[in-house]
Amino acid sequence: MSFKGLKPILYGGREVWPLVEGGKGVAATNHASSGAWAAAGGIGTVSAVNADSYDAEGKIIPQIYNALTRKERHEELIQYGIAGAVEQVRRAYEISNGKGAININVLWEMGGAQQILEGVLEKTRGMVTGVTCGAGMPYKLSEIAARFNVNYLPIISSARAFRALWKRAYHKVADLMAAVVYEDPWLAGGHNGLSNAEDPLKPEDPYPRVKALRETMRAEGVPDSVPIVMAGGVWFLREWDNWIDNPELGSIAFQFGTRPLLTEESPIPQAWKDHLRTLEPGDVLLHRFSPTGFYSSAVKNPFLRKLEARSERQIPYSKVQAGEHTVQLDVGVRGKNFWVAPRDLERARAWVAAGYTDGLRTPDDTIVFVAPGERAEIQQDQKDCMGCLSHCGFSSWKDHDDYTTGRLADPRSFCIQKTLQDIAHGGPIDENLMFAGHAAYRFKQDPFYSNNFTPTVKQLVDRILTGD
Helix, strand or coil: CCHHHCCCEEECCEEECCEEECCCCECCCCHHHHHHHHHCCCEEEEECECCCCECCCCCECCCCCCCCCHHHHHHHHHHHHHHHHHHHHHHHHHHHCCCCEEEEEEECCECCHHHHHHHHHHHCCCCCCEEEEECCCCCCHHHHHHHHCCEEEEEECCHHHHHHHHHHCHHHHHHHECCEEEECCCCCCEEECCCCCCCCCCCCCHHHHHHHHHHHHHHCCCCCCCCEEEECCCCCHHHHHHHCCCCCCCCEEEEECCHHHCCCCCCCCHHHHHHHCCCCCCCEEEECCCCCCCEEEEECCHHHHHHHHHHHCEEECECCCECCECEECCCCCCCCCCEECHHHHHHHHHHHHCCCCEEEECCCCEEEEECHHHHHHHHHHHHCCCCCECECCCCCEECCCCCECCCCCCCCCCCHHHHHHHHHCCCCCCCCCCECCCCCCHHHHCHHHHHHCCCCHHHHHHHHHCCC
16 A cells, blocks of 8 residues: 555656656666566666676676877776666666566767767667656757657756757657656755755745646646656655645656665665665755766766865956965965966965865866875876766866867866776775765654664665655
8 A cells, every 4th residue: 555545657658656766877777676666567768877787707897098188098997877877777677587677878069979969869768657857957858759759858957958958859749758856956865956046055945846847738738647857855745745636736756876885785885875774964065076067966076175175265366466366376386477366375375285286277266275196196197087977077078069168277176087987996985086965864753764774675665655
């Protein structure tokens, strides 16, 4: 018996629970978790972002880049991306055993997104029911879905974003839009769609925003039977009681991104799982260090604190003496044409005395001070770039036209591919970016997880269906 008579929905020609597994980044959701989620009657989501492939013995193939140029390494990345996602979909489809549904998730801002998506759909016909896609404005999503006859589920964070996508492209392929995912930009894990008009420090209640989204959908002629999937901050269904069967909102489904991390089938390493049990409210930070330029949410750990501290060691400069920039910077940089304010000169000298001897320029006409080891790592990571994003602030890469963003590489950011691959495959959890939604502190409070209990995906889905 499900909570409050939560009813199955018709999706991809079969009845499934309106429970969607969030497709998480690089290798944090794979065939094991998504296949099991579908087998439990829900919609499992394979992450098609740099997914893992396996050798003949079933071992993960490390993604090593041998090409000399960034553009050739980008081609290698695309081939890895297609091969890995195809393998994950095939395995997930097998595990699902004809139950539920398998979706794939892609980030529109990942490098070569369109090529990878087309390559995966070409080789997995009949296995993938739908494609969820966010991180950017994926106008071409509907046209690709039409070509391969799969459903598409845009991920948006406001009614305005949906309207723009619908007007420009989606109205032409209305029948394949299976749902619209509303991702709460203040509560969801990973990259978030906060716009410049929204205050990162002032979370807004999702209800009026989702109500406005439904009103926009109705105004465009989208039927109420097309669900809105609430994503971000969802834990107990009983807390969403007034959303279910609510005529104002129409059909509603729920996405779980953070809770499935702590399951038997979840592919993330044990140290990451263990750490999730220790989190307190406020331990997940909405930050802006990502090379994508988007806000994103991750666990506060030494990796993030190091980035925060690095950004605090920066001062503005001009190339000529002007305004308050009246003194020449004489530490951390070569050459004399760095003019700074007198108080900033004192700060810079203090940082250098503390061992942060190297000044690096940022695209915002500031200089950030780092230790020599940090500088070497930043520069090596920038050299090793394989173009994993369509636009990268950290390396100035762009995946089309002349392959450069035309902006200086930003040393305040980091190589997101390197860190996400590392943490997903057992690298140190303190030295890497650890994505999580803002409700992750609830693992510690929820009695379901007491005495170190880790559920299977099936046990988790059954539990969710009771309202808990």
